[in-house]
Amino acid sequence: MNNAVRRKLIQLAAFGFTNTHIGNFAAGKLYTGKWKQFCNPGLHCYSCPAATLACPIGAMQAVAGSMQFNFSFYVVGFLLAVGVLLGRFVCGWICPFGLVQELFYKIPSHKCKLPKLFTYVKYGILILFVIVLPVTATNYMGMGQPAFCQYICPSGTLFGGIPMTATHPELRTTTGFLFGLKMGILLLTIIASVFVFRFFCKTLCPLGAIYGLLNKVSIHHLDVDKSACIQCGKCARTCKMDVNPVTSPRSAECIRCGACAAACPKQAIRLGFRNGSKKEEHHHENT
Amino acid sequence: MKLSTPKRAILQCAFLLAAALMIVCGINRGEQETVWNKAANICLECIGLG
Structure with a gap:
């Protein structure tokens, strides 16, 4: 079996493992079992009805933005361990949203390369939206918002936003500017992924930024x-x-x-x- | 900056040890409960409604 086929099979298996509760799509409900306290190595929204595990970027912001904590040792420790062991192997072989982008890239079209400058944007997003804003932009109770999930994450819109609003009429009535903004980012990501290989991974993904930094020391x-x-x-x-x-x-x-x-x-x-x-x-x- | 193989091995061990300590510390503080609470309920921010 050649490398490309082996990788695709592992990507599909990882996609299946992270989405074992596929039956939840029809009812628009979430899996609420104990597996949800563990993080997925790849980017996958925990508000996706089929999701088995928690999104590490969402979890990091949720803990840092909670009333009790300002920093998540649990999630940062997990990401450090995975990153040191595997580096961006996770992006290439396990991440569900990486697989989705690769499938869009298979659509026949003119393919482009991005200027290197664009690859630095994800570090800015990691610092501002994942680390700083959830801790500093707090309400009167001291609770912060998961800024990356709220304003950017196209994976959350695709796997969480669309299925949940499709199955919950009461949620549809509350859609507004934010939902439109996130749909716009998702649409931009999908269109860009047709022309640029893994557009989101290259330019916007904070998880890719973390694993990318750990590529320098990763065992794999x-x-x-x-x-x-x-x-x-x-x-x-x-x-x-x-x-x-x-x-x-x-x-x-x-x-x-x-x-x-x-x-x-x-x-x-x-x-x-x-x-x-x-x-x-x-x-x-x-x- | 280019790291030599022994230096990289030392860094890898140090990072893995730090990661293990952080996970234990996080579990000790009950962070996994916060993760579960967020992940087991609809996250309105994540789906673009919050």
Whole structure:
């Protein structure tokens, strides 16, 4: 089985695992069991009727914006552990919203690259909407709002907003400017995803920003055997995240999809937990 | 900044230890209850109504 098929199957399995309560869509109710106290490694709205786990970005804001706490050790610890173990492998192989964007990218059209400057926007969103606003913009009771979920998150609109408003007439009557704004962002994300590979992951996702920073130290990583590399540039041309794996194998943009390793004619790139290229490994096996 | 393999290994261990301590600290403070309360009820902000 080639890498692309294996990745797609794992993405579908992860999508299924995070949406096990599919029957809830018809009634528009949420799963309320104990699994909801655990976070999903990928971005998936906990107000999605099928969701099994909690969204880590939503959970981080909810705890930090609550009356009792200003910071979530529980969620930050979870993200740190997942990020150090896997880095942006989560984005490439597990995240449900990543899979959705990849499916839209399959629509035949002219494909574009984004200027690198756009990739820095997600760090601003992480700092302002996820870390600062939920703690500082509080009401008289000291409770903050989950600003990223409230004003930006297109995953919440797609998996939570649309199914819930479709099944609850009383919620439909309360839709207004905010719902329109979020629908606009969702529409923009979907349209942009047709032309730009993983537009949201590249530009807006705060979870991608966290895992991207941890790509620098993650145990799961890309390894390039510089002695085997013939500088053909095939890996960089193959990469849809616009990364050159030879010069920056630990780039914050790399989602560890493995397309570069599969494309390398010299097997100089390896994706995994161990150090050393595939070629070096074969060499050791043969000696 | 390029990290050497031993330095990276030390950082990985330190981060994993810090992550484990933070999770234990968070559970000890009852944060997972706050997460469950938010996740098990319709989040009006998340769906664009709040």
